[in-house]
Amino acid sequence: MDNNIQQQWAKVIAKVWSDPKFKEKLLKNPNQVLKEEGINISQGQSIVIHENDTQKFHFVIPKKPEGQFSEENLMKMAGGATAQTSCGATGWAGGAK
Numbered sequence: 721m722d723n724n725i726q727q728q729w730a731k732v733i734a735k736v737w738s739d740p741k742f743k744e745k746l747l748k749n750p751n752q753v754l755k756e757e758g759i760n761i762s763q764g765q766s767i768v769i770h771e772n773d774t775q776k777f778h779f780v781i782p783k784k785p786e787g788q789f790s791e792e793n794l795m796k797m798a799g800g801a802t803a804q805t806s807c808g809a810t811g812w813a814g815g816a817k
Contacts, residue, residue: 728759747771 736743750767770778
């Protein structure tokens, strides 16, 4: 996720946390709401948003990179993607206890 989208997503999360009606709207129609908030969704793409709570956490399996990579390189790539999306995008840094 590029830096600009991360900043826009952070603003969306802040709005979700402060406005229950906005949150409901985002969960019902994420493509439209994200577009309204300045996050460009390409034609034909659809967005699914899930909410973590104290009992349920969602982990996303990223799309596998194209090409041939050693298991070590795949581990490095997966670790970088996980740290960015798990902590940055979902705000899970440190998670539940």
